[in-house]
Amino acid sequence: MSKSALPRRSVIVGTAATVVGWNTVGRSWAVEAPAPDSAPGAGTTGTAPPAADTAALAALPRLDGTLVADGDTPARFGGDFGHLVTATPRAVLRPGSVRDVSTLVAFARRHRIPVAMNGQSGTGSAAELESHSSYGQAGVRGGVAIDARGLDRIIRISPGRAVVEAGVTWAQLTDAALAQGWMPPCLTDYLHLSVGGTLSVGGIGGGVQRHGFQVDTVESVDVVTGTGELVTASASTNRELFEAVLGGGGQAGLIVRATLRLVRARERALVLNLFYDDLDAYLADQKKVMLERRFDLQVGDVSRDAAGTGWRYKVEGVVLYDGAAAPDRAKLVRGLRCVAADTTFTDQTAREYAYRVDAFAGFLKGAGLWSQPKPWMSLFLPASTAGTFTREALALLTPEDLGAGLLLFYPFRTDVFTRPMTVMPDEPVGFHFDLLSFPLPGADHAAALRRNRRLYDRAVQLGGKRYLIGAIPDVTHADWRRHYGTRWGRVVAAKHRFDPAGILTPGQGIHS
Numbered sequence: 001m002s003k004s005a006l007p008r009r010s011v012i013v014g015t016a017a018t019v020v021g022w023n024t025v026g027r028s029w030a031v032e033a034p035a036p037d038s039a040p041g042a043g044t045t046g047t048a049p050p051a052a053d054t055a056a057l058a059a060l061p062r063l064d065g066t067l068v069a070d071g072d073t074p075a076r077f078g079g080d081f082g083h084l085v086t087a088t089p090r091a092v093l094r095p096g097s098v099r100d101v102s103t104l105v106a107f108a109r110r111h112r113i114p115v116a117m118n119g120q121s122g123t124g125s126a127a128e129l130e131s132h133s134s135y136g137q138a139g140v141r142g143g144v145a146i147d148a149r150g151l152d153r154i155i156r157i158s159p160g161r162a163v164v165e166a167g168v169t170w171a172q173l174t175d176a177a178l179a180q181g182w183m184p185p186c187l188t189d190y191l192h193l194s195v196g197g198t199l200s201v202g203g204i205g206g207g208v209q210r211h212g213f214q215v216d217t218v219e220s221v222d223v224v225t226g227t228g229e230l231v232t233a234s235a236s237t238n239r240e241l242f243e244a245v246l247g248g249g250g251q252a253g254l255i256v257r258a259t260l261r262l263v264r265a266r267e268r269a270l271v272l273n274l275f276y277d278d279l280d281a282y283l284a285d286q287k288k289v290m291l292e293r294r295f296d297l298q299v300g301d302v303s304r305d306a307a308g309t310g311w312r313y314k315v316e317g318v319v320l321y322d323g324a325a326a327p328d329r330a331k332l333v334r335g336l337r338c339v340a341a342d343t344t345f346t347d348q349t350a351r352e353y354a355y356r357v358d359a360f361a362g363f364l365k366g367a368g369l370w371s372q373p374k375p376w377m378s379l380f381l382p383a384s385t386a387g388t389f390t391r392e393a394l395a396l397l398t399p400e401d402l403g404a405g406l407l408l409f410y411p412f413r414t415d416v417f418t419r420p421m422t423v424m425p426d427e428p429v430g431f432h433f434d435l436l437s438f439p440l441p442g443a444d445h446a447a448a449l450r451r452n453r454r455l456y457d458r459a460v461q462l463g464g465k466r467y468l469i470g471a472i473p474d475v476t477h478a479d480w481r482r483h484y485g486t487r488w489g490r491v492v493a494a495k496h497r498f499d500p501a502g503i504l505t506p507g508q509g510i511h512s
Contacts (some may be wrong), residue, residue: 019067019091022111025056029069029091040172058111061103062241064096065150077118077145080131080138082471083373087139087507089116095150098165098222098230098256104144105254106228109501114143116368116505117254119197121169123358128365132193134376135471137201137249139507146227146299148194151256156196157182162260166196173260182262183350183373185211190357196255201468202247202422204432206297206318209290212416214260215246219457222257230256244494247422249468250505252498266296266320267351269325271346274315274338277305281337282313282430284386286411289317294332296320297353300410302390304399311394313409320350369404369438375448377435377455378467382425383411385462390433393455397435401448405438420487433459434467468508480510 018032060067068074069091078088090113093104101117108115118138120129129149131138138145148167149259155163162182164173170184171191177183186207188198199221203214211217220234223245233242244252261282272295276282282300290298295317305312315338317329329345375453381389390409397407411431414424424430439448449471456472459465465483466472481488495502495511502511 001489013441019069021057021058021059021332022113023056023108024058024111029067030057031069036471050113050220058107061107063093063100063103065094065100066096067104067144068092068094074145077125077131077147078139078141080133080136082136082376083363083371084134084375084449084471085136085139085507087136087141089140089145091144092118093144093146093150095146098151098224100150101146101224101254101256102228103232104146104228105503108144108503112503114140114499114503114506116140116143116145116507117148117166117196117200118145119167119194120147120149121193121197123171123192123234123361132197132469133187133375134469134508135473136507137468138197138505140505141505141507145461146254148196151196155257157262160262162262163257164260165257166193166194166197166199166255167280170195170198171355171387174351177262178265178351181265183265183354185217185261185263186214187354188214190361191355191388195258195260199246199255199258200248200250202419204467206299206316208412208432209292209298209416210296212418213247213422215419215422216417217261219247219261220243221255221259223253224256225253226501226504228277240494241498243420244490244498246266247468248420248491248494249421249508249510251496251508251510252504254504255411266350267322268320268326269297269348270319270321270329271348271353272315272317272319272329272332273342273344273346274317274333274336275342276315276338277310278337279311279313279387279390282315283383283431285338286315286431287383289315289336290411290413290429294319297348298410299408302394302409304402304409308382308399315410336435364404364438367404369440372441373443373445374405374437374439374473375445375452376437376469377433377452377472378470379433379456379459380412380425380467381459381463382427382463383429383431383432384427385464386431386433389459389462389464390431392458393433396451396455400439400443400507401435401451402437403439403443405436408432408434409434420490423465423487425465425485427463433464463497475509477512 021030023030078086118131121132122129151165151167153165188205297318299316
């Protein structure tokens with residue numbers, strides 16, 4: 001291959017080598033070495049690969065972006081937010097276009113190279129960006145990680161609708177939509193996550209009772225399948241693919257663009273914190289206020305009591321409103337069994353509430369806990385067994401298990417979930433049990449993972465399901481079949497049809 005034939009945009013920025021193709025014998029990226037007197041970064045000047053390698057060389061297609069195969073970039077993409085699993089890719093694609101994703105995946109399919117999209121979520125410097133999966137779900141050991149930050153355009157915002165690329169964060173979309181008087185109906189608690197990343201697992205937040213997951217607010221998606229084909233899918237066009245990728249864990253295709261529903265933005269948020277010392281009263285009131293639709297947003301959490309000897313439960317309800325039309329506070333708490341003396345009200349802008357987690361994240365970063373291992377566990381429980389499971393779980397959990405983190409615990413109606421891959425308990429009402437631990441340095445993470453597995457098995461016995469982001473070890477093929485239940489056949493059929501070579505998102509372990 002001559003230098004003039006090299007795809008010039010495939011130069012590895014800041015290094016001294018250029019990716020020219022895939023060595024089919026050595027199963028590694030072939031690079032063109034620079035001439036001895038060339039400066040670092042002058043990657044298009046150098047010598048061709050040795051003749052012995054040329055016959056085994058599958059030339060890299062022309063890209064609008066870059067494929068990075070040396071330096072520290074692949075290693076940086078080997079971890080994730082959980083810092084429990086390392087799966088370093090052989091290369092990282094920084095796409096310059098959606099076409100790059102399609103081109104790279106088609107190439108990877110021909111040569112059986114695993115591929116996964118990596119959301120690179122977060123704020124701050126590039127060094128702080130990482131996948132926000134917690135147990136290697138976006139990892140692609142020995143394959144190609146696609147840096148979603150290369151697809152970060154907000155294409156269009158119009159009344160009731162937004163079109164964005166997969167690497168746009170919910171924070172970016174929120175501010176752009178607010179500027180035009182609109183808002184995504186269901187936001188994650190932490191907004192600095194990529195749209196494509198949360199849509200691949202579901203996307204949950206305080207609006208789940210009214211709107212379902214974020215995937216339930218999607219009108220259409222552009223998807224690169226495991227064959228490299230770029231397909232637009234919706235409920236009326238290519239529906240099988242549409243349903244397979246929303247909450248599908250990246251198994252049938254990689255979301256590169258999405259059309260999302262928006263709702264009218266409200267100006268202010270009245271936030272109520274209601275506290276309970278009794279679990280049964282908490283469960284009953286959480287369910288009561290949800291079914292009565294008292295709040296626009298509704299979450300809750302569990303924390304240690306002031307004495308440190310037991311647990312306390314909190315309902316966090318939010319009423320969104322405009323102007324001076326403040327809600328009737330007395331009516332919002334009428335008939336509830338909370339500890340009245342501890343009830344608090346906070347009035348703030350709707351945007352301030354949407355970004356409420358940023359201050360907490362700043363504290364964790366300042367304390368050095370953000371980058372520590374985090375054995376998170378996220379479950380969905382039937383309402384009929386939520387109390388049983390929670391009592392058993394709280395008997396196991398210690399303050400050290402939570403560290404500086406928290407345990408979210410709140411209800412949802414299962415009929416609001418419309419996407420088949422987001423399986424729910426088989427009851428009208430369920431509870432989200434979300435252990436978001438930030439352990440202190442020196443914690444026994446292996447023991448925490450064993451605890452997660454024990455609690456997961458108990459939740460399944462009680463009719464529970466898991467959320468795909470959690471750190472649950474040793475998940476088997478039988479576990480996945482049991483998780484998907486009667487939908488397992490659809491999962492397998494979609495994988496065979498849309499990713500016949502089985503190269504997409506191996507870190508989920510669903511088809512291993």
